[in-house]
Amino acid sequence: MIEIDIEKKMGNGSGSLALQVKSAFQSNSVTRILGPSGAGKSTLLKIIAGLVLPDKGTIKFENNIWFDGQTKYNKKVQERQVGFVFQDYALFPNMTVEQHLSYGTTDLNYIRELLEMGELDQLKYRYPKQLSGGQQQRLAILRALSTKPKLLLMDEPFSALDAALKNRMMERLKLIFEEQKTTVIMVTHQDNEWASADNQIFNLESREN
Amino acid sequence: MDLEPIWLSLRLAAITTILLLFIGVPISYWLSRKQTVLKLIAEALITMPLVLPPSVLGFYLLLAFSPSNAFGEWLQAHLDLQLVFSFKGLVIASIIYSLPFMVSPLKAAFSHLPKSMAEASYMMGKSKAQTFFKVLLPNIKASIFTAVVLTFAHTLGEFGVVLMIGGNIPGQTKVASIAIYDAVETMDYASANSYALILFAITFIIVVGVFIINRNAVKSPFE
Numbered sequence: 001m002i003e004i005d006i007e008k009k010m011g012n013g014s015g016s017l018a019l020q021v022k023s024a025f026q027s028n029s030v031t032r033i034l035g036p037s038g039a040g041k042s043t044l045l046k047i048i049a050g051l052v053l054p055d056k057g058t059i060k061f062e063n064n065i066w067f068d069g070q071t072k073y074n075k076k077v078q079e080r081q082v083g084f085v086f087q088d089y090a091l092f093p094n095m096t097v098e099q100h101l102s103y104g105t106t107d108l109n110y111i112r113e114l115l116e117m118g119e120l121d122q123l124k125y126r127y128p129k130q131l132s133g134g135q136q137q138r139l140a141i142l143r144a145l146s147t148k149p150k151l152l153l154m155d156e157p158f159s160a161l162d163a164a165l166k167n168r169m170m171e172r173l174k175l176i177f178e179e180q181k182t183t184v185i186m187v188t189h190q191d192n193e194w195a196s197a198d199n200q201i202f203n204l205e206s207r208e209n
Numbered sequence: 210m211d212l213e214p215i216w217l218s219l220r221l222a223a224i225t226t227i228l229l230l231f232i233g234v235p236i237s238y239w240l241s242r243k244q245t246v247l248k249l250i251a252e253a254l255i256t257m258p259l260v261l262p263p264s265v266l267g268f269y270l271l272l273a274f275s276p277s278n279a280f281g282e283w284l285q286a287h288l289d290l291q292l293v294f295s296f297k298g299l300v301i302a303s304i305i306y307s308l309p310f311m312v313s314p315l316k317a318a319f320s321h322l323p324k325s326m327a328e329a330s331y332m333m334g335k336s337k338a339q340t341f342f343k344v345l346l347p348n349i350k351a352s353i354f355t356a357v358v359l360t361f362a363h364t365l366g367e368f369g370v371v372l373m374i375g376g377n378i379p380g381q382t383k384v385a386s387i388a389i390y391d392a393v394e395t396m397d398y399a400s401a402n403s404y405a406l407i408l409f410a411i412t413f414i415i416v417v418g419v420f421i422i423n424r425n426a427v428k429s430p431f432e
Binding site for chain 2: 088
């Protein structure tokens with residue numbers, strides 16, 4: 001379980017928004033974060049990842065403290081074993097598709113499995129600039145999975161995929177999440193994306209100060 | 210025509226560029242991170258040689274390196290270093306004078322890399338050092354090349370600082386630009402023309418090379 005009780009002020013030029021989150025997300029399940037633009041969905045993911053520091057509060061994952069505002073403890077990003085799919089993909093222009101995955105794992109069978117899953121096995125020697133938007137987004141997902149993270153944070157992970165491809169990817173991802181017992185938190189704008197009975201939904205509302 | 214000054218110029222430019230590469234990369238990375246007052250002052254000092262007359266810089270370096278002053282005396286007493294009118298002195302002066310030509314393109318390149326690129330590497334468990342060498346540095350390759358070539362070409366054409374610090378000692382400090390000045394003073398226009406043509410050709414080839422190799426990455430060597 002991931003327990004979050006944090007506060008973060010976010011400047012937006014004309015005033016400041018307060019991101020306040022107090023919630024617990026189930027392990028080995030998918031939680032979808034919904035909310036209006038500017039509510040702080042991406043910031044919340046970055047706070048959980050350790051890329052952005054909250055002003056106060058605590059974050060716990062499986063009873064391990066990741067952040068404690070009182071003692072100023074902040075577990076290193078590299079030690080959290082979190083995978084992150086960035087909204088802008090954040091691919092490495094100097095690496096081919098295959099090199100992106102081998103940067104995360106040395107397991108060649110797993111790399112092959114991932115490439116097949118993302119339907120990128122024919123494009124493994126291509127660089128990001130030689131891929132379409134959808135292919136880049138799939139690579140960003142595969143790269144995040146390459147380290148077999150315990151917690152996977154995904155920021156709008158299917159926005160560039162067409163409906164058929166998105167469905168195929170989601171089916172395959174479900175299998176991987178089950179097999180690796182991955183906890184997933186996903187930001188999405190579409191209410192029906194990854195909708196199923198056993199998913200948690202977290203609605204994020206912003207509060208203006 | 211004596212080719213020694215050309216050879217000396219090329220040697221000075223090569224040594225300065227190699228040393229500046231090792232000094233400039235960490236400095237530019239540091240400057241590209243979060244802005245602080247200290248970094249603002251450091252960047253202003255590094256940029257000074259771009260706007261300062263070379264003779265001013267040369268004059269202060271001459272004073273600093275002179276054995277009759279505290280720093281120069283200390284260098285000579287403790288490190289047995291005589292920097293005035295020596296090749297070593299020229300190298301140090303060139304490093305200071307050409308520093309902005311190495312740092313500016315590299316700092317701009319580091320600043321333009323999206324923050325999420327390094328973050329993605331950290332999320333894969335990679336340290337800051339691994340991220341720097343495997344992700345950040347390879348992705349500014351074109352700018353490193355531009356910075357190296359600009360620094361080399363700029364050092365090759367140095368005159369004012371070299372004259373102040375090194376004087377005109379054949380084989381030691383008489384580089385090509387000094388040789389041109391020296392030849393003109395003695396009315397030897399043929400030699401001056403030869404040195405000038407060779408310097409012009411080398412510099413032109415270098416700049417054209419940057420345009421060709423970096424044509425996909427940058428529009429001009431100064432970007």
